[in-house]
Amino acid sequence: MCGIVGYVGDGNVYDILIKGLHRLEYRGYDSAGIALVTPEGKLNVYKAMGKVSNLEGFCKEKDLSGKAGIAHTRWATHGEPSDCNAHPHYSEDGNLAIVHNGTIENYKVLKDALAQHGCTFHSETDTEVLVQLIEYIKLKNNCELVDAVREALKQVVGAYAIAVIEKNNPDRIIAARKSSPLVIGIGDNEYFLASDATPFVEYTKECVYLKEEELAVIEKGEPLKILTLENQESKIDVTTLQMSISQLEKGGYPHFMLKEIFEQPNTLLDCIRGRVVAGGKHVVLNGVIDNIDKFLKAKRIVIVACGTSWHAALLGKYLIQGMCRIPVEVEYASEFRYSDPVLDEQDIVIAISQSGETADTLAAIQIARKMGAFVYGISNVVGSSIPRETDSGTYIHVGPEIGVASTKAFTGQVMVLTMLAISIAQVKETLSKEQIEELGKHILKIPKTVEKVLKLADKIERLSLIYTYARNFLYLGRGYSYPVALEGALKLKEISYIHAEGYPAAEMKHGPIALIDAEMPSVIIAPNDHLYEKIVSNVQQVKARGGSIIAIVTEGDTVIRNIADHVLEVPDMPECLTPIITSIPLQLLSYYIAINKGKDVDMPRNLAKSVTVE
Numbered sequence: 001m002c003g004i005v006g007y008v009g010d011g012n013v014y015d016i017l018i019k020g021l022h023r024l025e026y027r028g029y030d031s032a033g034i035a036l037v038t039p040e041g042k043l044n045v046y047k048a049m050g051k052v053s054n055l056e057g058f059c060k061e062k063d064l065s066g067k068a069g070i071a072h073t074r075w076a077t078h079g080e081p082s083d084c085n086a087h088p089h090y091s092e093d094g095n096l097a098i099v100h101n102g103t104i105e106n107y108k109v110l111k112d113a114l115a116q117h118g119c120t121f122h123s124e125t126d127t128e129v130l131v132q133l134i135e136y137i138k139l140k141n142n143c144e145l146v147d148a149v150r151e152a153l154k155q156v157v158g159a160y161a162i163a164v165i166e167k168n169n170p171d172r173i174i175a176a177r178k179s180s181p182l183v184i185g186i187g188d189n190e191y192f193l194a195s196d197a198t199p200f201v202e203y204t205k206e207c208v209y210l211k212e213e214e215l216a217v218i219e220k221g222e223p224l225k226i227l228t229l230e231n232q233e234s235k236i237d238v239t240t241l242q243m244s245i246s247q248l249e250k251g252g253y254p255h256f257m258l259k260e261i262f263e264q265p266n267t268l269l270d271c272i273r274g275r276v277v278a279g280g281k282h283v284v285l286n287g288v289i290d291n292i293d294k295f296l297k298a299k300r301i302v303i304v305a306c307g308t309s310w311h312a313a314l315l316g317k318y319l320i321q322g323m324c325r326i327p328v329e330v331e332y333a334s335e336f337r338y339s340d341p342v343l344d345e346q347d348i349v350i351a352i353s354q355s356g357e358t359a360d361t362l363a364a365i366q367i368a369r370k371m372g373a374f375v376y377g378i379s380n381v382v383g384s385s386i387p388r389e390t391d392s393g394t395y396i397h398v399g400p401e402i403g404v405a406s407t408k409a410f411t412g413q414v415m416v417l418t419m420l421a422i423s424i425a426q427v428k429e430t431l432s433k434e435q436i437e438e439l440g441k442h443i444l445k446i447p448k449t450v451e452k453v454l455k456l457a458d459k460i461e462r463l464s465l466i467y468t469y470a471r472n473f474l475y476l477g478r479g480y481s482y483p484v485a486l487e488g489a490l491k492l493k494e495i496s497y498i499h500a501e502g503y504p505a506a507e508m509k510h511g512p513i514a515l516i517d518a519e520m521p522s523v524i525i526a527p528n529d530h531l532y533e534k535i536v537s538n539v540q541q542v543k544a545r546g547g548s549i550i551a552i553v554t555e556g557d558t559v560i561r562n563i564a565d566h567v568l569e570v571p572d573m574p575e576c577l578t579p580i581i582t583s584i585p586l587q588l589l590s591y592y593i594a595i596n597k598g599k600d601v602d603m604p605r606n607l608a609k610s611v612t613v614e
């Protein structure tokens with residue numbers, strides 16, 4: 001996600017916008033830019049790679065006068081981080097400038113159509129296509145900017161929050177949103193515009209949240225006008241802000257981790273968007289399709305990763321082996337790099353990394369490439385080192401993950417691995433069309449299903465009070481639930497500092513069951529899958545030894561609910577999709593236990609968000 005700020009009024013536009021960008025830098029920090037309309041009707045656009053401070057350095061000695069302006073801090077989705085791809089983008093005639101948060105899925109179609117009309121492009125972004133489309137419509141129809149914006153947005157498929165300014169109207173901003181947030185601050189003869197209220201809350205607490213598919217005409221000295229895409233005036237609902245700035249940056253949540261847990265319905269929607277199409281009939285991961293020959297002839301796939309990404313990798317093994325019948329090995333990158341691996345050009349190595357900067361994973365990639373393997377990356381940070389070092393790859397598109405404990409990135413990684421396996425199986429025909437359509441339909445329902453699972457939060461918060469002072473935990477699962485057990489244990493360890501161990505449930509009888517007593521709670525992930533009867537007996541074995549059990553079960557479970565001490569019910573899903581659903585209660589359980597213990601969940605001791613050293 002990106003951060004947008006806009007201002008019209010008699011204040012110091014540059015200062016207000018730059019301060020606002022600093023408030024939004026948690027939303028993305030690949031590059032930043034600003035566009036100012038001077039009173040003489042000049043449009044100045046300045047932009048720079050990296051953090052907002054780089055933009056400030058670039059703007060020194062520049063003409064910073066202006067009565068209206070827009071600014072942007074970028075989280076790259078289309079087009080790597082670069083000066084050229086940084087926002088604002090401007091129209092070919094130089095009259096318009098735009099900033100955008102979101103993704104336009106049909107930008108290639110629009111770009112080709114505009115190119116046929118002679119439009120030229122200077123960046124790889126979808127946003128530049130949009131401003132060229134607005135200019136094209138404005139010139140062709142000889143209409144007002146707001147009408148051109150409205151017509152252009154009717155042709156857009158995807159998510160957007162935009163702000164557009166034009167040279168000839170130095171007091172006006174046109175804004176619009178769909179699926180990405182935008183809020184207008186109402187000051188005294190001045191207006192503010194931003195992705196959230198943090199950039200203007202110190203100036204005014206009166207604001208209007210734009211609703212889905214609404215446009216706003218924001219003009220100094222004029223009443224705010226809000227329109228629908230059908231050019232109908234909308235009712236203006238003014239809200240008075242109650243929150244502090246720090247709370248606002250976290251979207252009202254007390255911690256980034258909790259915000260990111262609750263973002264997962266939207267981040268999974270962003271991850272899926274444009275990749276599961278035709279109602280679920282087709283799953284299209286471009287990186288896989290473009291290299292399908294390599295996946296079809298691969299004799300083996302080796303997945304390398306660290307930490308939570310390694311748990312996602314283990315699920316990747318189950319998914320790819322199960323759907324594509326290709327042997328998969330999973331390696332800790334830190335072990336792989338020193339294990340003298342045997343690889344050749346018939347091997348595929350998949351490297352998974354949220355940050356795209358993990359040193360061990362980078363080192364593993366370099367070894368794999370030297371040995372001739374085809375290397376495929378799955379990352380979250382566009383333009384980070386790992387996507388640059390790999391032959392191809394897929395971005396998970398979950399937006400910046402600020403909390404050190406990975407949550408939305410994990411479910412995004414697992415979602416991409418699921419779509420990767422289906423994409424290959426589709427071509428290898430190791431899944432039937434019916435099976436693929438069935439999975440596709442369920443994948444499209446996952447964001448709503450996750451929303452439902454998040455409703456367990458209050459129950460889990462109460463449950464956490466019972467277990468806050470346990471000194472050890474066991475997390476148990478089988479099949480697809482085994483990597484979920486490992487991930488749940490890691491979440492608890494890294495933010496509450498309680499020792500927790502994930503284990504294959506059937507392995508308990510080979511030693512660990514000796515640990516079970518009333519002081520050792522077990523979290524058992526037991527959805528209704530093909531191993532259900534087996535996990536039931538594991539639950540009974542733990543209970544028989546006096547263990548306390550929290551079980552994650554499928555809604556309507558009547559067996560385990562009579563054995564476990566506490567059950568958390570999740571909706572029924574095809575077995576291969578359950579990890580995304582069953583991992584959510586474990587994220588919440590670890591969060592609330594850590595909070596009860598007074599821990600700093602966003603920045604746990606001894607940890608860093610990205611381990612760029614050995």
Ligand code: AGP
Nearest residue numbers: 307308309353354355358405406
């Ligand atoms: C996960 O909660 C941890 N913060 C950590 O294990 C992390 O997953 C690991 O360091 C790998 O990071 P990466 O995905 O950025 O490579």
